[in-house]
Amino acid sequence: MPYQIIVCGGLAPDPLQTLEPVPGAASPGLKNEMMLPGVLDPWASHALYEAANLAKQHPGSTVRLVSLAPKAKLQQVLMTVAQKLPFELMALDGANNGFSDANETGKALGEAIAKLDPPMENLLVFGGWESATRGSGAVMQIVAERLGIADVFLAVDEIKVEEGGSFLVKERVEGGKHMVSRCSAPPAVLAWATGNLAEPPNHPQTGMANMRVIMPSLQKATPTAVGSGMSFASASLPKQVRETRIVKDTSAAEIAREIAEWLKQ
């Protein structure tokens, strides 16, 4: 069965940047956040890769990314994301960061998806189980609520479609274990952990094909103001001093070896 997969994904600052909370007019923000390079939120990225993979296995499926982010910032991020896999875009142009209200963000995304009036019988809504910026783990559940979808899976690592249209979903649970559920049919909301797929390589050719559709959608992004039902007493970096070594592109085996050595010391 072809699926309509809608992936919710926001932006996060590039993880190598130095992040420092600063007070803002309505809520705190990060120092120079708009000037810092951004990435598609890592959890949402995993969801997007899984969506593309599922769509590939089920010809006729479509993947659409719904993103609530400052339009200009999103455009830059798409220069990388859009060359990894084919998808369409629905952009909601508005400020959103780690201090935005998860509830309001969920509502805005849910309403935008509802407006598309997607047919429920083959709808799968994907997203990250939490965001790298806010980490509330609530947005996808609120989206599900708004759409009236009752089957919600959190910290998903795998989806396996069975003959007849039911699918198995593997969710992370305590103690490094997974819980496997069978869902009889869409619609469902899957909030992804890392999944099992590597980041697809860049492929400018794919990107250019994508951008022909994405750019007009980006131009048409709906201005979306996310209200805040919260007030912040203060925001600061964790006081505990961490010994952090920041490296990129290190293999899991190498990281494990280093940690084991450190534990032995």
Next chain:
Amino acid sequence: MATTTSTSLPTLKTIPGDEIRQLLWRFEDRYDLAMLVQSVRAVARGPVARLVASGGRLSHDWTPEKDALLPEYDAAGITAAYMSPEEGGFLEGPKNFAMALIAFELAWVDAGAATCSLAQHLALSPIHERGTPEQQQRYMSLAAPAPGRKTFRGAFCLTEPIPYVGVETGMLGGRVRVAYWPTEEEMAAGKEPILEVSKRGRFITNMGFANFVTAAVDTDDERIKTSCMVILEETDEGTYDRGTPTKKLVHQLSSTSDPVFNMKVPASRIIGGYRIEDGKVVPNHDHSSVIEAVFRRTRVGVGLMTSSKLLSAIEPLIRYHRDRFRGSGAVTPGTPRFELGLQQKQDVTHRLLEIWAAGEASASLGFTTARLFDELDPLEKTKTAILAAHGIGGGMAEFKALKKRQVEAIEFLDMQDHLESLRPKARYQALAEDVVVQYVILDATANVLCPATKLWNTGYGSHMMREAVSLMGGYGITEDCPGFLSYKWMDTQLEATYEGPEAVQRRQMSVTMTNPVFLAQFRNWIHEMRRVASHDPGTGACTLASAMKLWTWTLDHLQLAKDANGTKLYQSNRQGVTFPMADALCWLLASRAQILDVERLAAEGPKNPALEDGLDGTVQFLRDLCHMQAARAAGEVARICTELVYGYLSHPSWTEPGCGACLSQNDLVSMEALVPGASGFSDETVGEGGVHETKAGPCAVHPGLNDFAKLRAKLEACMTGFQLAKDRAGDSLTKVMIPAALDYPQ
């Protein structure tokens, strides 16, 4: 001067990111290029950086690890970026700017990787520029990566073992001869002459794996009319010996060796095709015309490699300086020593600013030139078609036809320099739409900007890269240096050498910069800089305009003047005159390009809401860098011009005939008695016993050079404010936020 001395101006908040770069280098609307940048960057800062960090550069051989980078380039679109969509590429239109971006991104980590990719395009370039449609179709398509088949890779083989081709590209030892001349019947049946090609190469890039070679050869066979370039494939009959790897010390992620070829190929392998006239093979293009078309484009990318390395050094240097004393118990958080480290010392920030300014200026120059070639490419094709329609088909005939149009080109440029309301509209419009006239203008500009990019970016860049290394202290010259700075420094020497060392670029500029069309354009640029200065005085544009004026004055003077021996100064074998003038011009061109880019950022930046927070500070900082660079350029130009204008005059001596006119002490006393103060107007005196002052002779006075002296004095006064700009930029440097770590391994 209030605007340039105020200390409350905004400062730089973050290192300029992609949005800023796209605006500066004018590709914010080209998402195809923005994607290419991201894709190339991922390869550079991923597999390329990992290979460098793991010691991949420590071997001369073409290792499996190095070879594994080739498919990475293919997958990222680097290889196909050169091809048109019909040939298996994905970018529409001219590719010079795209190629420049690729070179820039790869060289950010390793210029050898950039060279490896560039050499593939260099090999194809003779075919792309001058090949027959069949040659273009075959080789461009084979070289475009496609699933299920091996990508066909090439090498460009011009340089030969000593005593043959190096700088002097005419001294070819390689030969092409007729190995078999078909009978008349065979000819009628379409059989071609078979050629025997023997060629030895020296320092040929990509030879470790190239499947084909584009080789320059001369001929001593009377059945072949001229030299040419030929395509050799590894499967052709004969010897295709890749040779031993060159023991180079630089660009180790590219493959270089000294190959030997002795092969038989059909005459259709002559690049650009041939005709048979009077029983002779007449190549449509000799080797010089092919390589000229090739180098004028590929040299730009080489220049940008060095620019990229300069800019890549900024972040690791700031981090090193800031963190220098952190971690010692004695230096506690919150103290200036902890927070600023070595940035407390002014020299550290000022030197870093100079590196940064040079990086910005050279990148601006390089990308300006690359964009210019993108404009020029379609004009060139249309121009060729128009001339062909008039029966003019290249070579000397074309040269003459284009020369005739120079008058109109200059007329157009003159009109362009006037206010729009003062231009004769119809005539201006007609010339603006005349492709040949516009081609003549762009071509004259490109003929200067291309060698200037190669010469200045790599030459001065190499000098500044050494500065970068020195600012890292001992760490700078170790393999562990963050950002691979010492490798980058060494590599600059190759960038300054291959595709024509500095002497080649200077030689070309010394001719092209005297083209009246270029000079008309240059005079307009002086006015352009004054206009920029009138609304943005803090850019140094006025200083630059004054230096440009001094340079044109000097060039005019040198072209007419003679030295003390009566020998003409500006002539091709007098490189002591022509070469420094070329150097001086490079400084001006780079600084101009930098200023114009920042002006564009200031004008277009506010349209991007993502930049709202920090644009003011970024523009202010980049303008301060422009001001510094303009002053530096002005200083260099003043020095060079002064040396040349005065340096060829002979110094007067006490023994010269007119010297008897020196006044004696007694004369002075008498004069003073008659007109008090009058003795002060006499420079030279002779003391008792005819003894002169202890110096070389009477001070040199050149009333004929008063105009020069005035221009120079004005220029010096124009330096006002640039040190303030430097102080202000230095302040930014201590405040700018940088990422927590470099985004590639070390």
